[in-house]
Structures are given as C-alpha cells and as structure tokens.
Amino acid sequence: MAEKRVFTLSQVSQHKSKRDCWLVINGRVLNVTSFLDDHPGGEEVLLEVAGKDATKEFINIGHSNAAQNMLAKYQVGVLQGYVIKEADGTEGALAQEPKKKEMSAFVIKGDQSPKYAAFLEFFVPLLVAGSYFCYRYASQIV
Numbered sequence: 001m002a003e004k005r006v007f008t009l010s011q012v013s014q015h016k017s018k019r020d021c022w023l024v025i026n027g028r029v030l031n032v033t034s035f036l037d038d039h040p041g042g043e044e045v046l047l048e049v050a051g052k053d054a055t056k057e058f059i060n061i062g063h064s065n066a067a068q069n070m071l072a073k074y075q076v077g078v079l080q081g082y083v084i085k086e087a088d089g090t091e092g093a094l095a096q097e098p099k100k101k102e103m104s105a106f107v108i109k110g111d112q113s114p115k116y117a118a119f120l121e122f123f124v125p126l127l128v129a130g131s132y133f134c135y136r137y138a139s140q141i142v
C-alpha cells in the first residue's frame with residue numbers, strides 16, 4: 001500500500017540526483033531512483049523534473065492507465081496539503097450522483113403529459129377553423 005508520510009516540496013527538492021531521485025505526481029511523493037533505468041521515456045526526462053512537481057509533465061505525455069497504476073509502487077508519501085483520491089475513483093462517482101437524479105426527475109416530469117393531448121390541443125382547433133373557411137369558400141362559389 002501507498003505510504004502516508006507527509007513531505008513539503010522543499011524536502012522533495014533535496015532528492016534530485018541520479019542516485020536519489022524523487023518527484024511529485026498528483027500529490028504523491030515518488031522515489032523513482034530504481035525506475036530511472038526502466039522508464040520507457042528514458043531517465044533524462046525524469047531527471048529534468050527531479051525534486052519537483054511533475055504532474056503537468058506526466059499528464060501532458062498522455063501516460064497510459066498502466067503507467068498511472070505504477071505510481072503507487074514508487075510512492076513514499078504525500079505532498080503536504082494534498083488529499084489523495086483512491087484509484088477506483090469512488091469520490092468522482094459520488095459527486096456525479098445528484099446530477100443523474102436531477103436529470104431523471106426532469107425526464108419523468110416531461111413524460112407526464114401524453115403526446116396525443118398536444119396533438120388534440122393543436123390540430124383540433126386547426127381542423128375546425130379549416131373546415132369553417134372551406135365551408136365559407138364553397139358557399140361563395142355556389
């Protein structure tokens with residue numbers, strides 16, 4: 001499991017060498033020293049952001065889900081002030097729930113008046129008016 005030790009960015013910035021390389025991604029403090037040789041994108045990119053918050057860079061590359069799941073393996077703690085969301089996204093699903101309810105209530109409300117009622121309300125007066133004018137026109141001709 002991921003560690004819960006809390007580090008400040010200034011503490012992380014003291015680990016920026018090839019032999020001791022830390023960085024921050026999404027509030028997780030990662031010790032990627034052992035990963036430098038194995039990183040498919042090369043060690044240089046990791047060393048460039050060593051000791052820093054590399055969240056932007058990590059996201060901009062468009063890392064795969066597999067890469068994102070690897071983060072926990074290198075986590076040594078969290079950045080001060082961050083609340084780490086669980087990988088299964090539970091929080092996000094809960095946040096969306098009220099919206100869905102609101103939407104379904106809206107749809108049910110809209111369905112309450114049957115469609116034929118609208119048809120009758122609109123077309124019956126039109127039919128009556130049309131018949132009247134046809135009658136007037138026909139009686140003028142005769």
Ligand code: HEM
Binds near residue numbers: 054057
């Ligand atoms: C512990 C942190 C990281 C892990 C576990 C990781 C993992 C990976 C993996 C698995 C790939 C292969 C492609 C994929 O599956 O997405 C990859 C590619 C790459 N990564 Fe990372 N990465 C990390 C951090 C970073 C950071 C901070 C940067 C940039 C500063 C970076 C830059 C790249 C680049 C440039 C590639 C190559 C992309 C390509 O060839 O299209 N990575 N990384």
